[in-house]
Amino acid sequence: MIATIISERKKHNPVLLNEVTSIISPQYGGTFIDCTFGQGGYTRKILDFEKTNVIALDRDEDSIKIANNIKKGFKNRFIFENKKFSELHKLSLNNKDIKAIIFDLGFSLDQIKNQDKGLSFSSKGELNMRLGLNSFSAKDAINKLEQKQLEDILKFFGEEKEYKRISYNIVHERKKKEIDTSGLVRIIESSKRKKNYRVHCATKTFQALRIFVNKEISELINGLVNATKILKKNGKIVVVSFHSLEDKIVKYFFKNLSENKNSSRYVPKINDKINLLKLINKKPVIPSEAEIKKNPSSRSAKLRSAIKQYDTAKIETDIYEKFENLLEIENYSKKL
Numbered sequence: 001m002i003a004t005i006i007s008e009r010k011k012h013n014p015v016l017l018n019e020v021t022s023i024i025s026p027q028y029g030g031t032f033i034d035c036t037f038g039q040g041g042y043t044r045k046i047l048d049f050e051k052t053n054v055i056a057l058d059r060d061e062d063s064i065k066i067a068n069n070i071k072k073g074f075k076n077r078f079i080f081e082n083k084k085f086s087e088l089h090k091l092s093l094n095n096k097d098i099k100a101i102i103f104d105l106g107f108s109l110d111q112i113k114n115q116d117k118g119l120s121f122s123s124k125g126e127l128n129m130r131l132g133l134n135s136f137s138a139k140d141a142i143n144k145l146e147q148k149q150l151e152d153i154l155k156f157f158g159e160e161k162e163y164k165r166i167s168y169n170i171v172h173e174r175k176k177k178e179i180d181t182s183g184l185v186r187i188i189e190s191s192k193r194k195k196n197y198r199v200h201c202a203t204k205t206f207q208a209l210r211i212f213v214n215k216e217i218s219e220l221i222n223g224l225v226n227a228t229k230i231l232k233k234n235g236k237i238v239v240v241s242f243h244s245l246e247d248k249i250v251k252y253f254f255k256n257l258s259e260n261k262n263s264s265r266y267v268p269k270i271n272d273k274i275n276l277l278k279l280i281n282k283k284p285v286i287p288s289e290a291e292i293k294k295n296p297s298s299r300s301a302k303l304r305s306a307i308k309q310y311d312t313a314k315i316e317t318d319i320y321e322k323f324e325n326l327l328e329i330e331n332y333s334k335k336l
């Protein structure tokens with residue numbers, strides 16, 4: 001996620017690019033899956049090494065044009081699919097040995113600058129926040145959900161402390177007229193009692209709505225599970241996340257599959273549970289001072305990675321139970 005600050009820079013800077021490259025070692029060749037192609041920053045870097053192949057995915061159809069340009073130079077080594085990464089297991093891989101699957105979560109600078117997507121507080125017009133391949137928008141959520149449902153979204157997806165006042169005011173205001181992006185910002189501004197001048201007051205609400213609209217919780221969980229399934233022994237999973245909720249899910253998933261114990265009451269005791277994954281870095285890798293200075297929106301990035309230790313598509317994880325409450329909130333969209 002390129003934070004919610006729009007910088008003056010023109011181009012999306014791939015975050016932690018050198019750190020990701022040093023984990024996946026493209027200099028030795030192989031096939032890689034870039035689950036979040038975006039502007040193609042990671043893909044291009046991998047393709048710069050001979051004997052590499054990249055299969056890239058992105059849910060945003062605006063990525064197709066960028067992918068078509070890359071295809072001109074790397075026809076036989078690059079494939080792009082306009083798909084969500086939760087559908088990784090549907091790729092026809094023909095039993096290919098994938099060296100690494102990479103996730104660079106959130107959205108790119110180009111997406112936040114695109115007024116039509118409505119990801120930024122300064123966007124004009126209808127609420128949207130759809131990254132692509134969605135079934136509803138932020139407009140539907142804000143104008144149709146019940147007050148309690150809005151409260152849950154703001155509280156759990158945005159960690160917004162003033163979730164009650166904001167949700168109350170949304171429901172009150174929408175009776176008068178449909179709420180658009182600037183209307184929502186005004187409601188948030190007037191609802192907030194505590195002012196924090198370092199962060200825009202709508203940051204948390206916008207984050208919460210974006211997560212809800214794009215079903216980012218189930219996308220991430222299914223993406224991690226399916227990535228682990230399709231990898232063979234020694235295949236790597238690399239995830240760059242940008243907010244604490246994402247990092248919590250990635251951290252739990254890797255821990256859950258790399259520790260030989262039943263960490264949860266939800267899973268029946270199994271004595272011979274294997275450590276399917278091994279952590280590559282015990283602690284998350286974060287951007288250097290120099291990277292943050294050059295690209296301030298990288299400051300919240302955290303990179304976690306793991307390597308698969310056995311050739312099996314069978315996975316024992318309680319990740320769905322662990323994050324059941326968040327998945328239930330995502331399901332409020334069923335009525336939209």
Ligand SMILES: C[S@@+](CC[C@H](N)C(=O)[O-])C[C@H]1O[C@@H](n2cnc3c(N)ncnc32)[C@H](O)[C@@H]1O
Pocket residue numbers: 001002012013014015035036037038039040041042043057058059060063083084085086104105106107108131219
């Ligand atoms: C931070 S950008 C990636 C930037 C990219 N690494 C680069 O260097 O240009 C995240 C990208 O992931 C895409 N994305 C987010 N969620 C996705 C999902 N569930 N499935 C596929 N793509 C997704 C967004 O559309 C966006 O283009």
